[in-house]
Amino acid sequence: MRRVIEAHGITKRYNGSVDALRGADLIVEEGELVAIVGPSGSGKSTLLQLIGTLDRPTSGTVRIDGFSVAELSDRQLSGLRSSRIGFVFQQFHLAVGTSALDNVADGLLYSGRPLRERRTRAEEALRRVGLGHRLGHHPQQMSGGEQQRVAIARAVVGDPPLLLADEPTGNLDSSAGTEVLSLLRDLHADGTTVVVITHDPEIAAWAPRRVRVRDGRIVSDDGPGAGHRQVAALIKSGPGEA
Amino acid sequence: MSTTVPAPSRLRLRDVLRVGGAGLRTRPGRVFLSALGIAIGIATMIAVIGISASGQEQLMRQLDRLGTGLLRVEAGSTFSGEEARLPARAVAMVREVEAVRHAGATGTIAVAIRRTDRIPKELTGGITVQAATFDLLSTLDGQVRVGSWLNEATARYPAVVLGSVAAERLGVTGTGMRVWIGDRWFTVIGILGPMPLAPEIERSALIGFAAAQKYFQFDGHPTTIYERSAEESVEAVRALLARTVNPENPEHVAVSRPSDALAARAAAAGTFTGLLLGLGAVALLVGGVGVANTMVISVLERRREIGLRRSLGATRGQIRMQFLTESLILSVIGGGGGLVIGVLVTMAYALMQGWPAVVPPWVIGGTLAATLAVSLIAGIYPAVRASRVPPSVALAMI
Numbered sequence: 081m082r083r084v085i086e087a088h089g090i091t092k093r094y095n096g097s098v099d100a101l102r103g104a105d106l107i108v109e110e111g112e113l114v115a116i117v118g119p120s121g122s123g124k125s126t127l128l129q130l131i132g133t134l135d136r137p138t139s140g141t142v143r144i145d146g147f148s149v150a151e152l153s154d155r156q157l158s159g160l161r162s163s164r165i166g167f168v169f170q171q172f173h174l175a176v177g178t179s180a181l182d183n184v185a186d187g188l189l190y191s192g193r194p195l196r197e198r199r200t201r202a203e204e205a206l207r208r209v210g211l212g213h214r215l216g217h218h219p220q221q222m223s224g225g226e227q228q229r230v231a232i233a234r235a236v237v238g239d240p241p242l243l244l245a246d247e248p249t250g251n252l253d254s255s256a257g258t259e260v261l262s263l264l265r266d267l268h269a270d271g272t273t274v275v276v277i278t279h280d281p282e283i284a285a286w287a288p289r290r291v292r293v294r295d296g297r298i299v300s301d302d303g304p305g306a307g308h309r310q311v312a313a314l315i316k317s318g319p320g321e322a
Numbered sequence: 323m324s325t326t327v328p329a330p331s332r333l334r335l336r337d338v339l340r341v342g343g344a345g346l347r348t349r350p351g352r353v354f355l356s357a358l359g360i361a362i363g364i365a366t367m368i369a370v371i372g373i374s375a376s377g378q379e380q381l382m383r384q385l386d387r388l389g390t391g392l393l394r395v396e397a398g399s400t401f402s403g404e405e406a407r408l409p410a411r412a413v414a415m416v417r418e419v420e421a422v423r424h425a426g427a428t429g430t431i432a433v434a435i436r437r438t439d440r441i442p443k444e445l446t447g448g449i450t451v452q453a454a455t456f457d458l459l460s461t462l463d464g465q466v467r468v469g470s471w472l473n474e475a476t477a478r479y480p481a482v483v484l485g486s487v488a489a490e491r492l493g494v495t496g497t498g499m500r501v502w503i504g505d506r507w508f509t510v511i512g513i514l515g516p517m518p519l520a521p522e523i524e525r526s527a528l529i530g531f532a533a534a535q536k537y538f539q540f541d542g543h544p545t546t547i548y549e550r551s552a553e554e555s556v557e558a559v560r561a562l563l564a565r566t567v568n569p570e571n572p573e574h575v576a577v578s579r580p581s582d583a584l585a586a587r588a589a590a591a592g593t594f595t596g597l598l599l600g601l602g603a604v605a606l607l608v609g610g611v612g613v614a615n616t617m618v619i620s621v622l623e624r625r626r627e628i629g630l631r632r633s634l635g636a637t638r639g640q641i642r643m644q645f646l647t648e649s650l651i652l653s654v655i656g657g658g659g660g661l662v663i664g665v666l667v668t669m670a671y672a673l674m675q676g677w678p679a680v681v682p683p684w685v686i687g688g689t690l691a692a693t694l695a696v697s698l699i700a701g702i703y704p705a706v707r708a709s710r711v712p713p714s715v716a717l718a719m720i
Contacts, residue, residue: 125717134633134713147328155637159328161713162635169716173630177348189341190635192331234634246717 082110083143084242084273085131090140091296092126100126102296103140110241113268114275115287123296125246128277132165132244133157145241162190166235168245172227174219180206180230181215187234198237205233209263225256232263236272243267245276249283261286330637342647345620353652356609356616360656360696361663363606364689368664370598372681373671374591380677381588388463388519390581391423391556395547395563398576406574410542412567413455419562421555426458427544428526431534433504435482435527437492441502447491451503452526452545453534454483461548462520469497469512476511477530480537483512485524503527504538519580520548609656610696617649617704621711628708629716638709645708649701650694657693661686 085108092101101123108114118124129135130142133149142149145164152160166187174183184202185195193201206212209229219227228248235243245264249257261283268274276287284290289303333341346353395416397406409415416425431451434443458464459471470476472483482501484494489510492501500507508529517523534540547567551559556579564572621628628641636644665681672679 129714129717132633134629134717152327155330155639156328158632158635158637158640159330160635161633162330163328165633167630167633167716169630171626173626173716175344175348175627178344187634189337190331190333190631190637190640194334195336195340 082145082241084108084110084112084145085275086141086143087131087137088141090127090130090137090142092123092130092135093138099296101130101137104293104296104298106131106291106298106301108242108273108275110273111268111271112273112275112289113265113287114289114291115284116275116277116291116293117279117281117284118293119279122293124277124279124293126296127293128244128246128275131275132167133161158190163238164240164242166238166240166243168228168232168235168243168248170247170250172219172224172231172251174227174230174234176219179216179218180211180222180233183219183230184234184237187237191238201237202233205237206230208236209233223256224252225259228252228256228260229263232260232267236267241273243272243274245274247278248276249278249280330635330640333640333643338643338647339651341644342651345624345644345648346651349620352616353655356612357652357656357659359609359612360606360653360693361609361660363602363604363609364657364660364692365663365667366602366605367599367692368661368681368685368689369667369671370595370602371685372664372668372679374595375680375682376668376672376677377675378588378591379680380675381584381591383678384518385581385584385588388581388584389553390579390585391550391553392462392519392580393549393551393556393560393563394520394578394580395549395567396576396578397545398574400571400574406568406571407543408545408547408567408575410544412544413547415566416547416549416563419549419559419566421551421559422549423552424457424461424550425547426455426461427547428452428454428458428523428528429531429534429540429543430545431504431529431538431540433538435488435492436502439502447488448525449485449488449491450522450526452528453531453540454526454528455531455544458523458528458548459514461550462517462523463550464517464520464523465515466512467515468495469510471512472528472530478532478536479530480506480508480533481511481529482508483514483528484510485514485526485528486516487521487524488527489513491525501527503529506537518584522546606692606696610653610700613649613652613656613697614700614704616652617645617701618707620648621645621704621708624708625711625715628711629713632711632713633716641711642705642709645705646698646701649704650697653693653697653700657689657696661689 085106087106089103090101091103093099104127116124116127130137133144136149144160147160181199181202184205185198188198203215206215209232211229248260264274278284291298292300397408400406413425413427416422431453433451434446435449435451456472494510497510499510501510560577563577564575567575631641668681669679
């Protein structure tokens with residue numbers, strides 16, 4: 081099975097003294113839906129930065145889609161992010177005064193594709209998240225749930241093998257949050273590897289595989305989908321609602 | 323598993339411009355104000371250059387119209403420092419020179435001209451009373467604005483023709499008025515138009531030689547002789563004049579070319595006022611600092627956006643390019659606006675002065691270069707700062 085994320089013994093030390101991560105191992109295979117859960121300060125955000133290649137570990141190795149982060153230059157890491165990783169953020173990070181279509185098309189801006197193709201694919205991605213009727217709307221004309229769906233469309237418009245969502249429901253009310261989670265589940269059912277970082281135990285319970293982080297270490301890795309190949313099949317039958 | 327090392331893609335020029343412009347589009351007020359700084363600097367410099375060039379063009383055209391064929395002959399000074407005099411027959415001798423088309427003369431009379439006899443003698447208003455020969459007017463290519471020029475008849479009577487400035491200073495607007503010259507009334511029979519090549523005539527009251535001899539014991543020696551020839555023979559004539567006018571003492575004769583003064587003024591007008599140009603440069607510098615300031619603030623405000631772009635796959639170079647493009651566009655807007663304002667100011671000023679409006683073409687290139695330089699210098703520091711923003715700032719800080 082293809083390993084989308086492979087991290088061994090990663091540590092992260094800030095300012096020479098603060099250890100945010102103290103030796104974590106994590107392997108995520110293609111097609112999984114994983115929740116990384118932990119309280120504030122547990123090190124889960126640092127873990128996300130490292131597996132998102134936004135930062136480098138102090139020690140240990142991280143491989144994304146087979147590429148060792150330590151061996152890549154800053155430019156190559158940018159190339160890796162543009163082709164292999166889609167990000168969804170708590171604050172959506174949409175450009176105000178710019179249409180949903182162009183916000184999503186910007187997800188391909190650094191992939192070298194021409195504008196026309198970016199827009200065509202952005203339209204497809206927006207239809208995929210159920211916003212085909214909102215192409216020309218600006219973020220400020222949309223609800224929070226809709227904005228996050230635009231952000232998800234932007235993350236998947238390039239069909240990355242890995243989708244990283246950082247507290248994707250943190251700024252949403254519960255119904256909008258449910259909407260966003262079911263969209264992530266649909267994407268996962270279609271074959272995308274999804275990793276959700278959250279402090280919310282309910283969302284953790286929703287995922288077939290839960291990785292719990294505390295004090296810079298991974299303290300448990302379980303759930304019905306943990307380490308299994310047929311995660312997509314499992315999640316379709318609905319154990320995640322438990 | 324793919325094995326090729328992921329290489330970042332290059333941004334197309336169109337995308338570079340789109341991304342650079344996007345940051346400005348959402349902040350129009352700030353764009354306007356910081357572009358205004360650049361615009362003021364560029365406009366000042368263009369207006370200074372344009373106005374001097376227009377003034378120069380005006381003088382050059384005037385020079386073309388007036389011609390350069392006029393020479394002026396005056397008495398110089400003797401070795402002992404006394405003022406030399408021109409011989410009474412000098413005008414007639416000048417006329418004998420080959421290639422001379424016209425020759426006229428004036429002789430200064432030491433009397434005062436006043437509006438009435440009640441005004442004290444000392445208040446001459448800077449006006450000289452001169453005896454004039456008939457062909458003075460044709461030699462100077464002058465125009466009579468009101469009334470008529472001296473003729474055989476009026477030259478013998480107390481009749482006076484005023485230069486344009488003299489008429490203005492005396493408050494004379496038409497013919498038939500009387501002015502007080504020496505100790506008698508003279509009737510104004512004409513007022514001359516402007517004479518750019520002989521400003522001393524503009525400030526003169528001209529009477530006939532005959533009248534001057536009759537009323538003021540004028541000895542008939544001319545003070546100044548004006549001579550006009552074809553432009554190509556000016557130098558040849560000039561070489562002969564001194565000897566012709568005063569064969570015994572040619573060194574007592576001074577010959578000058580009035581159009582040289584005009585040409586010198588034209589040359590001087592073309593050299594821009596250094597002080598104003600420096601002022602424009604300072605304004606441009608301040609404008610550049612404004613752009614740099616705006617960009618630094620923009621980088622601070624947009625750390626999240628930068629983080630997002632980095633997470634979408636932008637390289638540091640692409641972020642740098644984005645912010646550099648942004649300051650470039652900002653400066654181009656300012657530079658373009660300044661160009662338009664500067665040209666408009668030049669045109670308005672030239673229109674007011676009745677000059678032809680001229681903005682030298684190299685100014686456009688210079689503006690472009692100055693704008694590029696300012697935007698690069700102003701943009702580099704903020705752009706480097708932007709590229710150093712770590713990509714992780716896009717993530718939630720809980």
